[in-house]
Amino acid sequence: MVVDERAKVVTVTIDGRMVKVKDGCTVLEAARQAGIYVPTLCYHPSLSPYGACRLCIVEIENMRGFPTACTTPVTDGMVIRTDSAQLRELRKNIFELILAEHPKQCVTCAKNLRCELQEVASRIGVEEVTLPPIRKDLPVYRDSPFFDRDYNLCVLCGRCVRVCQEVRGVGAIAFVYRGSRALVGTAFDKTLQDSGCQFCGACVDICPTGALLDRESKWSGLPDKSVVTICPYCGVGCQLSLEVKAGRVVRSVPVYDESSVNKGQACVKGRFGIAEFVHHPERLSSPLMRKDGKLVETSWEAALGFVAEVLSRHKGDEFAFIASAKCTNEENYLAQKFTRAVMGTNNVDHCARL
Amino acid sequence: MTNSINEIGDASCVFVIGSSTSSGHPIVALEIKRAVRSGARLIVANPREFDLCDHADVWLRHIPGSDVALLMGMAKVIYDEGLADLAFVSEYCENFDAFKESLKKFELEFVEKVTGVPREAISQAARLYATCKPATIIYAMGITQHTHGTDNVLAVANLAMLTGNIGKPSSGVNPLRGQNNVQGACDMGALPNVYTGYQRVDNPEVRRKFEIAWRCDLSPNPGLTLSEMIDAAYNRRLKAAFVMGENPLLSDPDINHTREAFKRLEFLVVQDMFLTETAQLAHVVLPATSFAEKDGTFTNTERRVQLVRKAVEPIGNSRPDWWIICEIAKRMGAYGFDFSHPSEVMDEIARLTPSYGGINYERLENGGLQWPCPTTDHPGTPILHVGKFVRGLGLFMPLEYKPPAELPDKDYPFILTTGRSLFHYHTGTMTRRVRGLNAIDPEAEVEINPEDAAVLKIVHGEKVKVVSRRGEVVVKAKVTEKVPPRVVFMTFHFAESPVNILTNPAVDPVAKIPELKVSAVRIEKL
Structure with a gap:
């Protein structure tokens, strides 16, 4: 990355603390830099700001309403509040609307304990949802050999759609239908392969819920350990984390690291083509x-x-x-x-x- | 690569030639797309269509093997139209007059005829590359796997020097290495003419240094290259061979010849994870661990040395390759193989290799280091040739067009070119054992243009026979406009339809690389 040495620095006040940040960054990035938690589901450092989930609302002096931190650029001298009784109440209401459409059987979900939605719920402090639940009753798509798509669990944050378009330049998936029927899917409900999917797994890795999950390791739970190493395929040298459970590699995933070559991305071979050959029954085990x-x-x-x-x-x-x-x-x-x-x-x- | 991968996204012009980046190096393709999204102009030169062609401002669909003509034609346009960076050329380069003289042979009329690319497109590409700076050139085996592969590389370098696109961020000459550690294997002196860091075996001073360090006498004569080894085995001059983690029976050109050569060896040891096609011929097979079961380092295509970390215990009774070599050497009474961990080997490498001098495991724990990294306080070198060329002055090379060793004729009217699928890797030792990858890409295909398919009455999905002067394979036909008329394409991942039975083992005189990208074939109905 070419770092512009002249990048201007501005000073903002977040929750009473003065913070120096790069001019042009967003309020959310400034808060994160200062170590202040602002809940969000649709934000991701690899993607452009989107403002879909509305959970990152903040109060900014001399600004009307509750702007979303992820889409608001900082200006010098800006005074920001990320936490107030009113913000907490509003976030709870917004989050309840999201949860009303999300099944609540966390303990039987394959994403249990590694789910961003769960984490946000505990941070915001939502214990029960008073709104009537809405069931989507959608079929689970198993048209990829590597992962399942269960849009009953989808919260429409759009991260998968955006990573496929913005980072991978593929656009195999998009939002389909409108309004309350909106869903993520392929054009004309084609199979992933027919819609140009390259099976890189970026959508799976970026999904905050259990909607997109590796099929092979779906039910293996949390890994015992993760070891960061280098992909054995081409000469690019992508950083991958090998997740190990009971002495076996169960999954290989790219880790988001700004200093790495691949910055959280992998291709189908690195993402889905490792665990199986490492533990293949045809491996030679004796001279x-x-x-x-x-x-x-x-x-x-x-x-x-x-x-x-x-x-x-x-x-x-x-x-x-x-x-x-x-x-x-x-x-x-x-x-x-x-x-x-x-x-x-x-x-x-x-x-x-x- | 003279530059780093994450600089590509900030280039103003990206020129991709001889690389199906999206399947061979998918993560580099993402950087190229990032550049295009930020407004960079993209030039793609490739006979076969792939997804970057959709993002390109200009797609040059040249005839396989005509790269020198294409690149020199572009250089001629740049010079003739006054777009060359003559200040850079006169300050940092030499031999420009001879190069300028050699451009005269590349009139666009001639270039158009040889490459099959309209002259307007060549001019447009030349202007974009020369005026949108910084411009970066990215290439892969489509440039190198020719009998004139060295000339192709020199033509690329000429173009970069002519426009001053070298030694600056987001510029440069950037070959993409095909395998995880092909850069490192070269750096480590797994080559017949050099020790580590490209120190020549025929240099007495260098040899003395290694003789002292290793406490032995060393041969001053450069050894055999891989293709020469195979010929030597065939002629029974080579009697014993040790193969570590390679499968030449599927990856090398002219498989029938290679197989016979390996069969004639008196002693063959193969060290691998699986019983590969090559291992099946061995006298002794030693089970090696995978990358997931050992510590070590790989050096990527941008010269970045990175830590490989052990995640699980060796499978069955397999052992890491480094351990196996040391154990054999020790049993032969050799000095200097008492290593308890690869980090100790790296310390020895650093002592003997100026470009790796500052590299050790402790530093690598905090992230990769790009060589040259001569001392432990050196931060590494993301960009080569900054301020001046490593050799002093950049050397322009006059070039002339040479056709491929084997051209299509009446009996073999098609050009066969080869490459990789996104879903498989090299000889498939790893990827062919992954069910999901096989579900998506289950079998070899020969891609053929609809025009040719119609003439031959071949339908999509039909099994056909592809025949060259060296052999024949049966393979499914994929009728597609991805390949131009009179050119067919196959990947080399599939042992059932091994394309390298067909390919031409003729090599480049300097690099000894076989001409895998151009051979003449005919297609027969079964």
């Missing part, structure tokens, strides 16, 4: 040696000893090492060191040209 024309299992000790013994007889230019663009730097370093220092030849190469 094999050819006996009577067939490869048969053997011990490490026997295999390593045999390789060392035979290679000792092939030193020099009758030996070659094909190293790997898939392996780590350290492994390639050792491969060429072994070839040059132990085998006495420079016959080492890999498929850089393929």
Whole structure:
């Protein structure tokens, strides 16, 4: 990112605290920078401001009404209040309207305990919904091999639609129908594949509810740990988090990190093409040696000893090492060191040209 | 890459040539789309249509193998119309007069004929690239996998120097490396002529440094490249080979020849996660762990060294590749393979490699570092050639157009070109084992233009035979306007219809890269 050194800094007051922020940022970004929580469902740092959920309303001196923090740019000297009795009451009412259309069986939901809607509910302090519930009774779409779409749980924040359009430049999904019938879907209800979906999973990762979920890991619950590593596919070097449960990789997800190459995005291979090959039943689990024309299992000790013994007889230019663009730097370093220092030849190469 | 991926979005012009970025490097395609959304002009040069063509101001659909003519034609327009940055050229570059002289052969009439691209489009692309600055060039294997791949790369570099689009943010010459650590494998000296950091094996001073560090005598003779190894095995000059995590039986050109070469080896060791096509021929197969089961580093296409972290224990009785090599070396009585963790290997790399000198695991914990990073207080280098070229002056190279090694003729009237699908990766060792990816992209297809399909009476979905001078494969026909007439396209992921039975092993004389992007074939009905 090219940082403009001349970027102007302005001073604003949020909840009585003076904060210096970049000119042109939004009130919500300023509050977050100051560590002040303002609830929101539709905001996301990867997306342009939208103002759909109305939960981030604030009070700003010399401004009428309750502007949404996510769409209001800061100005020098602005005085902002993010918390007041009236704001709390209004947010509760707005949130109740959202919840009236959302099923309330949290404990049986696959997103339970990692759900943004739940988090916002606890922050705002909504304990029960007094409005009559509205059932949507929509079918669950299972037309992708990787994730399910259950729009009964959708809160119409539009993040999935916007990430598909704004960040991925694909536009496979959009809002369909209008007013109270509005939904997220594909044009003419086509399958995802027919509507141009690239199955990158960005919509799943950005959804604040259980409406979009990986099918494979849907019911595996919270991971035991997440390990940040680098994707093993192409040369871009995307940062991925491997979620581990009971010693197995259950999911690979990009983590939003401004300093990373991929900034929270992945492609279908990195997002959905890792856990299954890592734990594939065809993975080799024992050294094999050819006996009577067939490869048969053997011990490490026997295999390593045999390789060392035979290679000792092939030193020099009758030996070659094909190293790997898939392996780590350290492994390639050792491969060429072994070839040059132990085998006495420079016959080492890999498929850089393929 | 001379520049970094996240600079692309801030460019004023992006020129993509020989890269189906959306399938090969999807995250880079996002940056290109970000640039276009911010008002950048986009030029795409590719014989085959892909989704960036929809976002492009100009799409140059040149005939496969005509890149030098296209790029030199653009350079000629830029120079003739006074759009060159002559101040940059005279201050930072050399050999311009010879280059200027070589441009004379690239009259637009000639370029139009060779490339099949209308001259107006070539001029328009040239003007956009020369006037919308900073402009960045992005390319991939469509530029390099030719018998004149080196010339293609030089033509790209000429264009960047001519317009001063180098050494500045969001400009540069930016090859996209195809594999997660192909950059790192090259940096580490997994090449026949160089040690780590491109230090030459035939330089006595360098060799002495490594002999002292490794306590051994080292050969001054550059070794064999991969394609030369295969020929040497075929001729029985090579007797033993060790293959670590590669599957040359599917990735290399002319598979029938490669298979026979591997069969003639007296001893073949293959170290891999799966019993690949290559492993099936081995005398010993050693089970390696996946990336998820080990620590280490990968270096990405923008020279960024990043930490790979172990997430789970090795599956079954598999072991990390670094451990296996060390154990074999130790059993052969070798010195210098007593490592207990990859971080110790990186410390040795840093000691012997100036460009990696400041890299260690402690620093990498806080994020990746882009080489050159010579000292531990150096922040890394996001942009190369700032202020002056690494070699001193930027060297203009006069070029001439050379046709591909194999041109279509009466018997083999189609040009076959190859590439990747978004849903699979390389030889499919990993992705073909993921059910969802196979559900979306289950089998190999040969893409053929409707015009040609009509002449041959081939319908969409029909199985056809694709035949070259080297072999034949049976594959499903996909009738689509994505490919131009007389050009067919296949991916190389599918062992059932291995396209590399057909491809031409003729190589570039300098880079030794095979001409996978152009071979002559015919299509037969079954």
